[in-house]
Amino acid sequence: MSRFHTRRTTFRQLEIFKTVAEIGSVTQAAELLHLTQPSVSAQLSKLEDALGVNLFEQIGRKLYLTDAGQRVLRESRVLFDSLDRLEGELAELHGLTKGILRLSAVTTAKYLVPGLLGPFYQAHPDVALDFQIANREQVIRRLEDNLDDFCVFSHPPEHLDLVKIPLAENRLVLIAHANHPAAGQAEVEWSSLEHEPFLTREPGSGTRIAIESHFARQGWTLRPRMTIASNEAIKESVAAGLGISILSRHTLFHMAQGNLAEINVRGLPITNTWYLVHWRTKALSPVARAFIEFVRARPPEAT
Ligand code: PGA
Numbered sequence: 110m111s112r113f114h115t116r117r118t119t120f121r122q123l124e125i126f127k128t129v130a131e132i133g134s135v136t137q138a139a140e141l142l143h144l145t146q147p148s149v150s151a152q153l154s155k156l157e158d159a160l161g162v163n164l165f166e167q168i169g170r171k172l173y174l175t176d177a178g179q180r181v182l183r184e185s186r187v188l189f190d191s192l193d194r195l196e197g198e199l200a201e202l203h204g205l206t207k208g209i210l211r212l213s214a215v216t217t218a219k220y221l222v223p224g225l226l227g228p229f230y231q232a233h234p235d236v237a238l239d240f241q242i243a244n245r246e247q248v249i250r251r252l253e254d255n256l257d258d259f260c261v262f263s264h265p266p267e268h269l270d271l272v273k274i275p276l277a278e279n280r281l282v283l284i285a286h287a288n289h290p291a292a293g294q295a296e297v298e299w300s301s302l303e304h305e306p307f308l309t310r311e312p313g314s315g316t317r318i319a320i321e322s323h324f325a326r327q328g329w330t331l332r333p334r335m336t337i338a339s340n341e342a343i344k345e346s347v348a349a350g351l352g353i354s355i356l357s358r359h360t361l362f363h364m365a366q367g368n369l370a371e372i373n374v375r376g377l378p379i380t381n382t383w384y385l386v387h388w389r390t391k392a393l394s395p396v397a398r399a400f401i402e403f404v405r406a407r408p409p410e411a412t
Pocket of ligand 1: 217263315
C-alpha cells in the first residue's frame with residue numbers, strides 16, 4: 110500500500126508542510142496555523158520520516174524546497190483543491206453555496222474587483238474569500254501554479270489555454286500636475302509632452318506593457334525617467350510635480366488632493382478590456398460556478 114494511505118501521513122501534516130512551503134518560514138507558518146514552532150518542526154519531521162525523503166534544505170537562514178519537496182507541494186495543492194471542491198459539492202447537496210472563492214488580480218484591478226465581489230457576497234454570505242493582489246507577472250505565476258479559481262487581467266497571457274470573460278473597459282489616460290499648461294486644453298500632441306519626465310510602472314506590470322506596445326504602434330518615443338512599482342505612488346509623485354504618467358482611469362477616483370489633471374492627448378486613451386479568466390480544463394468548485402453565473406448575468410460595465 111502507498112505510504113500516503115497509511116496512518117503515518119495525515120492531512121494535517123500535509124497542510125502544515127504546504128503552509129511552510131508557501132510562506133518559506135517555519136516561524137510565520139506556526140503563527141498562521143496557531144501552533145508553536147517546535148510542533149510545526151516535529152510534524153514536518155514526521156512527514157519526512159513517513160515519506161522517506163527530505164522536504165526542505167536550509168541554506169544560510171533561508172529554507173528551500175528539495176526536488177522531492179516541490180513534488181509533494183504540487184500534489185498537496187491538488188489534494189487540498191479537491192477537498193475544497195468536495196466540501197462545496199457536499200454543501201450544494203444541502204442547497205448551500207459554501208466554501209472558498211480564490212481570486213487573484215493584478216494591482217490595477219483592485220479598484221474594480223471589490224465592486225464585483227460586493228453584490229456576490231450579499232447573495233452568498235457564507236462564502237469565504239481569498240483575494241490576492243500582485244503585478245501581472247506574479248499573477249501569471251499564480252495561474253501557472255493553479256493557486257486560484259480565477260484571475261483578473263487586462264492582458265491575459267496568450268500562451269495558456271484560458272476561458273476569458275470580459276468584465277469592463279480599462280482606459281489608460283495621461284496625467285499631469287493640475288497646473289500643467291496642457292491641463293484643460295482640448296487636445297494636445299504627444300510630441301509636445303515627450304521631453305517631460307515620464308514616470309512608469311515596474312517591468313512585469315500590465316500597465317507598462319500596454320503603454321510600451323501602444324507607443325510602439327503609434328511610433329511615439331518613451332523615455333521613462335523613474336520606475337515606481339505602485340499606481341498610488343505614481344499618482345502622488347505626479348501630484349507633487351515630479352513628472353507625467355499614464356495610468357488606468359480606475360486608479361484616479363481619488364485624485365491626489367485635487368493636484369492631478371487628466372490631459373487629452375491625440376491617440377489616447379489606451380483602451381483595453383478587463384477579463385476574469387480561468388483554466389479551460391479547471392474543475393470549478395460550486396462556489397466558483399456560482400461566481401461565474403453571477404458575473405455573466407450582471408449588466409455589462411456594472412463594475
Ligand atoms: P498591473 O496590470 O497592475 O500589473 O500594471 C494592469 C493590467 O493588466 O492592465
